[in-house]
Amino acid sequence: MKGPALKLDPWIEGYLSYLQEVKQLTANSVKDTRCTLRKVDQYLNHHRPGQPLWRRPLEDFLGWLSFAREQGYRETGLAKDLSHVRGFLEYSFRSGRCERNVLDGFSLQDQLPVQVPQILNLEEAERLVKAQTHQPAPERHRRLVILLLYGCGFRTAELCGLDVGDVNIERQEIFVRKGKGGYQRYVPVPGGVWVELLAYLSERKGKRGALFRTEAKACRLQNPRVGEIVREAVRRAGLEDWVTPKTLRHTFGSHLMDRGVDVGVISKLMGHRSPAETGVYLHVLPGKKEQAVQHLKLQEKPQ
Structure with a gap:
């Protein structure tokens, strides 16, 4: 039996509540976002302590991306994680918690190979x-x-x-x-x-x-x-x-x-x-x- 999800910083928890109650995202979508924010936050707190997630410079996130690639993360998964973090930073910026969204306009999509879906004729x-x-x-x-x-x-x-x-x-x-x-x-x-x-x-x-x-x-x-x-x-x-x-x-x-x-x-x-x-x-x-x-x-x- 799984226990309750580990609590994150209150500001991050507030964002997740916003996604669920205001944006009305599905439970799985909120769960995926929680998982992404937790692993990114944990990595940065361990390797580059001293700043909350929403005030991190772009270099910190680039460091996390480099680490994730070294660990064998697929580009499609990284693009999804990056989207989750970008959404959180945008929410923080619009709420006055940070001066800007350092990931605004930053995307991995152009680097991803096109995955051509299989179809029936x-x-x-x-x-x-x-x-x-x-x-x-x-x-x-x-x-x-x-x-x-x-x-x-x-x-x-x-x-x-x-x-x-x-x-x-x-x-x-x-x-x-x-x-x-x-x-x-x-x-x-x-x-x-x-x-x-x-x-x-x-x-x-x-x-x-x-x-x-x-x-x-x-x-x-x-x-x-x-x-x-x-x-x-x-x-x-x-x-x-x-x-x-x-x-x-x-x-x-x-x-x-x-x-x-x-x-x-x-x-x-x-x-x-x-x-x-x-x-x-x-x-x-x-x-x-x-x-x-x-x-x-x-x-x-x-x-």
Whole structure:
């Protein structure tokens, strides 16, 4: 049994409370931030004592980054940690605890290699959907899970966090109130998926609570079970076993981009913090950027 989290400096604890109560970040997001601030603070207090975390010069944080790299930390993990510390320093600066945010504008993102996500092509996505049957009811419900992951681009935790009340019948959309990083958004539902969602709601017992429940105990669906549903669906469709719920989300974004949907629109649909995150799908579609520039009419007319 785990004990309570170790208390940090009261100012840092206040920031974590702010994230939870005001920004309404998820418990896991707050936990990740706590872990980052604790390890950075402990390192700096041991190697460069004398200053609270929010008054450290840039050189101190560069020293920590150098140490972390020597310990084998991956660049992606360091970029995430740096984001946590930058957010804390920005909060401290705006609250008057320090003269400036020394990490403002400092980022590792430009140094990171692009991680190209694996996706399904259109034929594979169609096979996956068609492999899910409409009968009996449990099979139909699992089919809807697949449809929402691929048709709406939900993260697994977002899907599990949906309530019946989040489905807006009049507007044909779903409200994601528990998005990553506390971001909320409305996601329109494609026509074919909407029909099956309405049928599911009409036969579902109870008009409140979790949208998806387990079959055995009628508890809210959890992430591991969604993974099991996708693995079973992949097996039925005869696809490779690398396909996960996240693969369906990546496929959603990539297929929208392939159809010419504006990257800003895709960014909002997927709950990305900025279109820069969405740009990774350009790397999945060979020739897409080259095709785009061909739309420019630069050839001069013959005299």
